[in-house]
Amino acid sequence: MLCKGITESFGAAIHALNTTKLTDGVISRSKRMMLDTLGVGLIGSRTAVFNKALMYSQSFKSDERSSVWGKSQITLPPPFAAFVNGIAVHSMDFDDTWHPATHPSGAVLPALLALAETLPSRPSGLDLLLAFNVGIEVQGRLLRFSREAFNIPERFHPPSVVGVMGSAAASAKLLALSPAECIHALAIAASSAGAPLANAATQTKPLHIGNAARRGLEAAQLAQMGLEGNPAILDIPSGFGVYYKDYSPSAMTVPASGDFKWMLEDQNIAVKRIPAHLGMHWVVDAALAARAKLENTARNFDLGQIRRVILRVPPSKYVDCPLPSTEHQARHSFQFNASSALLDNKVTVSSFSEAQMNRPALKELLSKVKVETPKDNHPSFDKMYCEVEIETDQGQSYAARCDTFYGHWRKPLSQEDLVDKFSVNASSVLCSEGVEGLIDVVGNMERVRECSILGSYLRLTSSQQEQCYSLQRL
Amino acid sequence: MISTLQKTIRPVRAVRGLHKSAVEVLKRPDPEDTVTASYGRFISEVKPQHLSSLVLHRSKRMVLDSIGVGLIGSTTDVFELALQHCQHMYAPDDISSVYGRRGSRLSPTLAAFVNGVATHSMDFDDTWHPATHPSGAVLPAVLALSDMMPNSKPSGSDFLLAFNVGIEIQGRLMRFSHEAHNIPKRFHPPSVVGTMGSAAACARLLSLDHSQCSHALAIAASLSGAPMANAATQSKPLHIGNASRLGLEAALLASRGLKASPLVLDAVAGVAGFDAFYEDYVPEPLESPNDGHVFLLEEQDMGFKRFPAHLGMHWVADAAASVHTLLVGLGPGTVSPSQVQDILLRVPKSKYINRPFPESEHEARHSFQFNACSALLDGEVTVQSFTPAALRRPDILALLSRVRVEHPHDNPANFNSMYGEVQVTLVEGHILKGRCDTFYGHWRNPLTNESLRKKFRNNAGAVLRSEQVEGLIDVVGGLDTLGDCRDLLSQLQ
Numbered sequence: 001m002l003c004k005g006i007t008e009s010f011g012a013a014i015h016a017l018n019t020t021k022l023t024d025g026v027i028s029r030s031k032r033m034m035l036d037t038l039g040v041g042l043i044g045s046r047t048a049v050f051n052k053a054l055m056y057s058q059s060f061k062s063d064e065r066s067s068v069w070g071k072s073q074i075t076l077p078p079p080f081a082a083f084v085n086g087i088a089v090h091s092m093d094f095d096d097t098w099h100p101a102t103h104p105s106g107a108v109l110p111a112l113l114a115l116a117e118t119l120p121s122r123p124s125g126l127d128l129l130l131a132f133n134v135g136i137e138v139q140g141r142l143l144r145f146s147r148e149a150f151n152i153p154e155r156f157h158p159p160s161v162v163g164v165m166g167s168a169a170a171s172a173k174l175l176a177l178s179p180a181e182c183i184h185a186l187a188i189a190a191s192s193a194g195a196p197l198a199n200a201a202t203q204t205k206p207l208h209i210g211n212a213a214r215r216g217l218e219a220a221q222l223a224q225m226g227l228e229g230n231p232a233i234l235d236i237p238s239g240f241g242v243y244y245k246d247y248s249p250s251a252m253t254v255p256a257s258g259d260f261k262w263m264l265e266d267q268n269i270a271v272k273r274i275p276a277h278l279g280m281h282w283v284v285d286a287a288l289a290a291r292a293k294l295e296n297t298a299r300n301f302d303l304g305q306i307r308r309v310i311l312r313v314p315p316s317k318y319v320d321c322p323l324p325s326t327e328h329q330a331r332h333s334f335q336f337n338a339s340s341a342l343l344d345n346k347v348t349v350s351s352f353s354e355a356q357m358n359r360p361a362l363k364e365l366l367s368k369v370k371v372e373t374p375k376d377n378h379p380s381f382d383k384m385y386c387e388v389e390i391e392t393d394q395g396q397s398y399a400a401r402c403d404t405f406y407g408h409w410r411k412p413l414s415q416e417d418l419v420d421k422f423s424v425n426a427s428s429v430l431c432s433e434g435v436e437g438l439i440d441v442v443g444n445m446e447r448v449r450e451c452s453i454l455g456s457y458l459r460l461t462s463s464q465q466e467q468c469y470s471l472q473r474l
Numbered sequence: 475m476i477s478t479l480q481k482t483i484r485p486v487r488a489v490r491g492l493h494k495s496a497v498e499v500l501k502r503p504d505p506e507d508t509v510t511a512s513y514g515r516f517i518s519e520v521k522p523q524h525l526s527s528l529v530l531h532r533s534k535r536m537v538l539d540s541i542g543v544g545l546i547g548s549t550t551d552v553f554e555l556a557l558q559h560c561q562h563m564y565a566p567d568d569i570s571s572v573y574g575r576r577g578s579r580l581s582p583t584l585a586a587f588v589n590g591v592a593t594h595s596m597d598f599d600d601t602w603h604p605a606t607h608p609s610g611a612v613l614p615a616v617l618a619l620s621d622m623m624p625n626s627k628p629s630g631s632d633f634l635l636a637f638n639v640g641i642e643i644q645g646r647l648m649r650f651s652h653e654a655h656n657i658p659k660r661f662h663p664p665s666v667v668g669t670m671g672s673a674a675a676c677a678r679l680l681s682l683d684h685s686q687c688s689h690a691l692a693i694a695a696s697l698s699g700a701p702m703a704n705a706a707t708q709s710k711p712l713h714i715g716n717a718s719r720l721g722l723e724a725a726l727l728a729s730r731g732l733k734a735s736p737l738v739l740d741a742v743a744g745v746a747g748f749d750a751f752y753e754d755y756v757p758e759p760l761e762s763p764n765d766g767h768v769f770l771l772e773e774q775d776m777g778f779k780r781f782p783a784h785l786g787m788h789w790v791a792d793a794a795a796s797v798h799t800l801l802v803g804l805g806p807g808t809v810s811p812s813q814v815q816d817i818l819l820r821v822p823k824s825k826y827i828n829r830p831f832p833e834s835e836h837e838a839r840h841s842f843q844f845n846a847c848s849a850l851l852d853g854e855v856t857v858q859s860f861t862p863a864a865l866r867r868p869d870i871l872a873l874l875s876r877v878r879v880e881h882p883h884d885n886p887a888n889f890n891s892m893y894g895e896v897q898v899t900l901v902e903g904h905i906l907k908g909r910c911d912t913f914y915g916h917w918r919n920p921l922t923n924e925s926l927r928k929k930f931r932n933n934a935g936a937v938l939r940s941e942q943v944e945g946l947i948d949v950v951g952g953l954d955t956l957g958d959c960r961d962l963l964s965q966l967q
Binding site for chain 2: 049052053055056059060061062063064077078079154155156157160187188190191192193194195196197198199200201202203204207208211218221222225226227228229230232233236238239240241242243315316317318326
């Protein structure tokens with residue numbers, strides 16, 4: 001078997017990266033990612049999918065226990081804490097997205113926090129930042145091994161492919177595994193990778209992130225116990241290459257002295273403003289702009305006067321859903337998000353509730369939506385655009401185009417808006433001390449002595465919230 | 475018949491559908507009419523009376539063999555590691571028993587995991603055509619789940635039904651692609667179909683409704699798929715362990731109402747489902763068990779291994795063993811490397827079992843060269859052929875350096891059609907040949923019940939007392955008439 005030493009280089013790099021290699025730029029960006037991830041995880045802890053996973057996970061016993069975000073009384077064995085918290089993060093499709101496409105943080109942070117709470121070494125905030133960035137970096141590297149990864153996926157859901165590898169790398173880092181053990185953590189994780197895209201837009205999709213976090217952590221733990229896999233797992237096409245049609249891996253090197261170039265510094269992430277697939281953000285911004293034009297021009301503006309709405313979007317089957325019947329489908333529907341934006345002049349968390357989805361006015365608008373996929377609209381989060389054209393009964397036409405939505409890596413959320421998103425999300429579950437405590441700890445992460453303190457804030461629920469919720473039907 | 479009624483109702487639905495955009499109707503199949511839904515219905519509707527006596531007989535043999543290899547597998551390093559992992563990361567739980575470890579119990583999915591690892595730890599478990607190791611992915615999960623059921627344990631026939639559902643689903647899924655018919659190159663089949671089989675078996679045992687059964691399969695699909703690169707390493711047994719564990723998990727999540735894709739088995743352009751794991755994929759619906767359905771096990775028997783190595787090794791071992799017999803007849807009674815000038819193997823082309831100098835027991839179990847040389851030296855390959863000492867025998871190393879491998883065009887990488895030829899050129903000039911088209915244990919030349927029991931006794935006897943060993947043979951033999959599978963569950967440790 002041809003062994004080009006690529007896997008070996010990854011093992012060495014994961015081991016070699018230390019806190020001195022962290023730059024201000026990467027620390028600043030990754031703290032934003034952490035805060036956003038915690039926020040979406042907290043609001044996600046009130047979803048049906050989270051609850052099902054939680055109930056399942058509670059059947060497992062363990063001596064070591066880790067926090068469940070947003071729950072003051074419940075703890076779980078660390079792998080299952082990683083599992084449910086990861087599910088929470090992705091439960092509403094509200095978590096960060098990168099280019100090439102994946103949701104990097106949800107696969108990594110839940111695993112690290114679960115692990116950190118049980119480690120006798122009591123890792124610091126800087127240790128957490130390092131491990132987190134290792135997990136992100138490895139994902140970014142792996143995504144660049146194929147051209148296929150640069151486009152919106154069709155076969156495997158990227159977090160299930162690279163996410164578990166990132167989680168394994170990050171966990172290996174926090175566990176301070178040797179270079180050989182890091183290699184085997186990756187090899188073992190590779191056998192846990194790969195979930196088909198068909199489960200996107202279903203209730204199972206969040207489990208892809210939950211399982212990435214959980215099984216990456218498990219891979220690192222098994223490697224620590226001495227389990228071995230194929231030490232050339234990244235090198236050969238029958239290894240990690242099975243997940244891609246084209247596969248061209250390259251080595252990862254950490255200079256002994258001098259700077260390490262983190263991918264996150266070159267390529268920022270996108271933070272979502274709407275709990276829906278990233279593609280929806282373009283169509284919503286375009287729809288809002290088109291609506292504004294209509295409102296400004298027309299005297300007595302009435303949505304009933306809309307004859308047709310044309311969406312010009314990139315071709316991507318799994319987000320082309322004319323009549324979504326579940327919240328999961330709605331989050332993956334150009335048509336639904338455009339119609340919601342037109343109807344309500346905004347798309348928010350509540351847009352995806354059953355009541356909102358069933359509104360006759362919305363359904364009527366949906367029936368008027370037509371999707372076109374122009375040849376120049378490339379299915380890539382770096383290149384796509386969306387156009388929304390509203391045609392009225394009077395024969396007038398109002399169109400708007402969005403090339404870069406606010407929150408995209410080319411137009412990142414301001415710090416204020418990022419913290420605001422977090423506060424709104426976290427407040428749905430935590431009391432204000434918890435919300436502020438998290439903003440404070442994450443904001444000062446590089447100076448925090450024990451990062452497990454995050455766990456105590458993540459459990460500071462407002463008792464009202466917890467009581468209220470437990471009375472609701474699942 | 476309900477199925478004919480459904481057929482008459484369908485056209486009416488289609489007519490109503492025309493009032494919607496015709497394009498919409500074309501895009502969206504009737505949700506009841508999908509391949510995925512047909513699988514959900516089959517699993518939920520199949521009953522013990524649908525199992526023929528031949529299927530019962532064959533599946534009981536599989537259950538016995540699988541338990542045996544699992545028991546001997548509980549003596550391996552990788553099993554120990556997996557068990558310790560589960561006991562440290564989680565705590566012992568009172569529920570499901572661990573093969574061969576008296577008093578050790580774990581949570582059901584973790585027990586399924588370690589027992590699955592044990593089953594595949596020595597590559598000693600059964601192999602089917604198209605290629606996979608079906609029992610190891612299913613039996614540990616069904617056992618663990620049976621242990622979990624609170625009040626009354628399943629009857630022996632419910633147990634066997636669940637087991638056979640798990641096998642059947644695997645066989646059916648493999649027939650969706652040509653790729654599956656050959657020795658795998660990309661994904662390790664047990665990690666692809668095994669997880670699905672386990673989910674199906676557990677869904678059956680849990681008596682889930684047809685919709686939950688569909689979702690169990692769909693949830694399992696997101697837990698399937700491991701690369702071939704980890705075959706021939708210590709991680710390979712985890713593929714079976716995880717298949718068993720995660721299939722059970724999928725069924726348990728489905729029983730709690732978790733939903734997934736209703737089209738996971740259907741081929742939808744642009745959004746891969748189960749077809750993500752294959753280059754060619756043509757799914758077929760599964761007919762109702764009442765519609766004259768025949769289990770695949772009825773038509774395609776199982777291969778059982780006589781020694782713990784990849785199936786392909788059995789051909790070269792048998793071929794080399796016949797040369798050994800000739801050699802021993804000629805000379806001093808044993809075979810010595812000094813007699814041998816050259817060894818030529820004619821085998822199918824398959825990278826992961828072509829290893830000239832294996833460095834670990836895992837690699838040795840996946841090495842045409844090693845198994846041929848072992849059989850040439852000893853006349854047979856056994857459990858003992860893969861110990862650390864045996865791997866380093868000077869005689870073996872000497873012979874290994876004289877092996878050449880050819881891949882004749884007429885020798886396909888396919889367990890149904892391949893052959894193994896061993897040609898030994900002696901120093902004094904003679905050329906001795908051996909060829910094996912069908913090794914003893916292959917589905918075309920199945921192990922007799924006597925041979926199967928002998929294998930079981932050797933395996934189980936490594937770990938259990940002889941009364942337990944005989945007890946298990948009896949219980950499994952009468953499994954379909956057993957009122958309560960507790961008798962089976964209690965004898966595994």
